[in-house]
Amino acid sequence: MGCAAEKESGTQDRKIEENLKADKQKSGNVVKxxxxxxxxxxxxxxxxxxxxxxxxxxxxxxxGGYSSEERSRYAPVIVQNVYQALANLQDAMDALRIKYERTENSKNIQDYAHQVSSDNLRMSPEDATKIKKIWNDKGIQNAYNKRSEFQLADCCKYFMESLDRIGSHGYTPNNDDIVHCRMKxxxxxxxxxxxxxxxxxxxxxxxxxxxxxxxxxxxxxxxxxxxxxxxxxxxxxxxxxxxxxxxxxxxxxxxxxxxxxxxxxxxxxxxxxxxxxxxxxxxxxxxxxxxxxxxxxxxxxxxxxxxxxxxxxxxxxxxxxxxxxxxxxxxxxxxxxxxxxxxxxxxxxxxxxxxxxxxxxxxxxxxx
CATH class of the missing domain: 3.40.50.300 (P-loop containing nucleotide triphosphate hydrolases)
Known part of the structure; x- marks a missing residue:
């Protein structure tokens, strides 16, 4: 009986070792x-x-990467990124005491900055035209060149240079837009x-x-x-x-x-x-x-x-x-x-x- 018990014990040990090896193999297959x-x-x-x-x-x-539904959900977030950048630039203009080249841009930037916290934001072609004028204002460009002195997302320039697409009817973000989009x-x-x-x-x-x-x-x-x-x-x-x-x-x-x-x-x-x-x-x-x-x-x-x-x-x-x-x-x-x-x-x-x-x-x- 002693020999039989030892044989049975040895078989169990081998099974345990095999199970442990299998568990390790399974764990090793998942690269965490x-x-x-x-x-x-x-x-x-x-x-x-x-x-x-x-x-x-x-x-x-x-x-690839994202479905049409997922891309459409990114659209308002991207518009929010644009408006947040405008809010940051507006604050910088005030803090750095930089004057706008055109006074109308001072009023328009304020209108968009106030919309940052709004839900389901959309940008019209008219909005895109106004924002391009704000972005091209010499005062805004002066502030942008001093961006190390205030908080401004890296995606600012990318989206400002993509306003025609973002403001177009039926805008659907592409992969580059999604990659640049800032979400905490x-x-x-x-x-x-x-x-x-x-x-x-x-x-x-x-x-x-x-x-x-x-x-x-x-x-x-x-x-x-x-x-x-x-x-x-x-x-x-x-x-x-x-x-x-x-x-x-x-x-x-x-x-x-x-x-x-x-x-x-x-x-x-x-x-x-x-x-x-x-x-x-x-x-x-x-x-x-x-x-x-x-x-x-x-x-x-x-x-x-x-x-x-x-x-x-x-x-x-x-x-x-x-x-x-x-x-x-x-x-x-x-x-x-x-x-x-x-x-x-x-x-x-x-x-x-x-x-x-x-x-x-x-x-x-x-x-x-």
Whole structure:
């Protein structure tokens, strides 16, 4: 009987081991990625791009991503983005004491700014014509050029240059419109996609300070982290701060917290240094040294001249310096310079990191 009992016990052990292996395999097949970053870093933009590029229709050369009904729901939000930009520009005109080129634009901008909180906004062709005149006002352009001194969404210029479409009858947002559309993320949102047999789960959380206390619940379940940092934030002030705190320095502090957290010591961390296009656009006009004087000292030590490329190299160094255990063999940190609003570029980046995400998931499951 002893031998029979031992045989039965051995069979049960093998079944348990097989079940555990199957559970690990199942867990390893789900690539769980947490998307983090400060507010306005481009997290939600990246999530919207994933929906587009992981739609089978995209591979066939079609737009895909969103249904006609979903696109129509974005239309009033986009109009609200335009009106919010006008409200911000109006406040800036007052604060910076900039005069309008044409007095009629002063009255018209006020009318639209007052509609920001209205529901189900629509823009008529007549509205579009008026707003174009406001946007082209020399005073407004002067304020726009000083946008580092006040809060203004990055999508402002894109939508102002698309007013004819937005104000047309039966306007339906295209993918670029949806990607540029600004909607504040609150809470925790989960997205799942099946890519050639591998299930990807992306978890998007609000980046504002008030939202970050909710992140901790997502830390233990993920196999990788994508951290977005805006390159163009170097001369911007944090919206939630009363002390004019620099946005990039806030991002660096947050990265330090995430990268050195116990939950991520054996986790793949992919850093997207995002908004490279906006960074390049402002680099010659807004002095990086003014906001990061240590850049000058770094150039001297490294024998580097002041250029866009040396500045990008310096910014990456700022983030890597936040890693307290640089020799940790279990934690891998990879950097990519991105433009989250560029669909084809994000598709290329995702294809580059896809195998890294899968490998990280398998390692976490003990299958690699």
């Amino acid at each position: 990625t947490l998307i983090l970053g400060t507010g306005e870093s481009g997290k939600s933009t990246f999530v919207k791009q994933l929906r587009i590029i992981l739609d089978p229709a995209y591979e066939k050369g079609k737009s 993320t609150t809470g925790i949102l989960e997205y799942r996609y099946n890519v050639k047999g591998t299930e990807f789960m992306f978890i998007d959380v609000g980046g504002q300070r008030a939202e970050r206390r909710k992140w901790i619940h997502s830390f233990e379940i993920v196999t990788s982290v994508i951290f977005l940092a805006s390159l163009s934030d170097y001369d911007l002030k944090l919206a939630e701060s009363k002390t004019d705190e620099n946005r990039m320095r806030e991002s660096l502090k947050l990265f330090e917290y995430i990268a050195n957290h116990n939950a991520f010591q054996s986790t793949l961390i992919i850093v997207f240094l995002n908004k490279r296009d906006l960074f390049e656009e402002k680099f010659s006009a807004s002095d990086f040294d003014k906001h990061f004087p240590e850049f000058k000292e770094w150039r001297k030590e490294e024998g580097q001249s002041k250029s866009m490329e040396s500045c990008l190299q310096f910014i990456e160094k700022l983030y890597t310096k936040k890693l307290k255990n640089k020799d940790n063999p279990d934690q891998k940190v990879i950097f990519h310079k991105t433009v989250a609003t560029n669909t084809s570029a994000i598709c290329d980046v995702f294809n580059n990191i896809k195998q890294e995400l899968i490998a990280s998931s398998l390692r976490k499951a003990g299958l690699l």
